[in-house]
Amino acid sequence: MSTSSYLSDRINNLSESATLKMTKLGRELAAKGVNVISLSVGEPDFNTPEHVKDAAKKALDENWTRYSPVPGYPELRQAIVNKLKTENNLDYDISQIVVSTGAKQSLSNVILTLINPGDEVIIPTPYWVSYSEMVVLAEGKSVFISTEIDNNFKITPAQLEAAITPKTKLFMFSSPNNPTGTVYSKDELAALAKVFEKHPQVFILSDEIYEHINFVDKHESIAQFDSIKDRVIIINGFSKAFAMTGWRLGYIAANKTIAAANDKLQGQTTSGTCSISQRAGIVAYEQGLESVNKMKEAFARRRQLVYDLLRDIPGVRTNLPEGAFYFFPEISSFFGKKDQDGNIIKNSSDLALYLLNVGHVATVGGDSFGNDNYIRLSYAASDESLIEALKRIKAALGKLA
Ligand code: PMP
Ligand code: GLU
DSSP, rough: OOOOSSSSSSHHTTOOOOHHHHHHHHHHHHHHTTTOOSSSSSSOSOOOOOHHHOOOOHHHHTTTOOOOTTTOOOHHHHHHHHHHHHHHHOOGGGGGGEEESOOOOOHHHHHHOOOTTOEEEEEEEEETTTTHHHHHHOOOEEEEEEEEGGGTTTOOOOHHHHHHHEEEEEEESSSSSSTTTOOOOHHHHHHHHHHHHTTTEEEEEOOOTTTTTTHHHHHHOOGOTTTTTGGEEEESSSSTTEEEEEGEEEEEEOHHHHHHHHHHHHHTTTOOOOHHHHHHHHHHHHHHHHHHHHHHHHHHEEEEEEEHHHHHHHTOOOOOOOOEEEEOOOGGGTOOBBOSSSBBBOSSOOOHHHHHIIIIEOOOOOOGGTTTTTEEEOOOSOOHHHHHHHHHHHHHHHHHO
């Protein structure tokens, strides 16, 4: 992406989203007639459930086509409050809910709302690509806690304690995690909450967008611990659970001060998100999780399929992710090897580009998720595509010498 002296420092200092970049490169290659399998972007390969689409059609017919209230329609915020109570046993009031243009905007709103220049934001690596860049936009400073495959990509309370300084303002993480699929148990979250109890200046941004794609346990939120709940900001949305990535619908649940601040920020930037998406979101939440559970069954089957195929590739090391729909295998054994034109694979981005150009499979290098020794594969694709993609990856990696 280009930088220029007449662009702001803010934008010149910002990196392009690697997930979206690799997806764009994949699409460009496909437009040239190449049969590309995309495992780069993380989005369900299912269609939005019929009853949700019907609700959107009805909303149009009923002329829900004007500006909505900035934080979202009260009925949608009430449906979110009800969901948080029935599914997560968490008490919120609608004044604590702000609906936005996807969880991405919710995250960005919260960071801009809380972070002053120089404030430290603790982010366990690997993390979702946009976290650190949103901190760049807010002129904060990311402080990374590194985790590896051998500890299932989980931080310990001791690591957290060691990372906190008087400048720490925010800790942000996702469970289930993008890109590793790691899921924190209730006991593990309780141990982290104990550390936060000692540091009342630290807020906790808990990204729960993959809550329904969890293969090990029921979802646990760090907001369940009353001693810190007021400092937890839950992020969630409709993209993953209801296959609604294009509808742009996400939200926060937070204390009233943070919610009001997000409302104010959004009122000066985007206003309320799409009225039709919001009406459909009400029906999605009111009608329950049947469609989500069907998707989850497919993801569980594909997880096993990809696990077996990845373990069969020499030089690739993987764990069995506990949630979300990604694998984050270790691939550093290929660094230093040469492709057929004599180019050396130096890092995970080189490997992802090689897999795209030679194997015709789009993945994303781990460097933009905070660990260069890995690549990310999304298994939100059909079983046939996954089998073919893993065959191509194995063949392409086998050609590196
Ligand atoms: N958080 C995580 C961890 C994600 O993977 C994504 C990508 N979908 C988002 C937030 C943003 O989701 P959306 O803006 O589509 O609601
Ligand atoms: N969250 C998805 C991903 O990680 C969507 C792409 C994006 O917004 O980064 O691939």
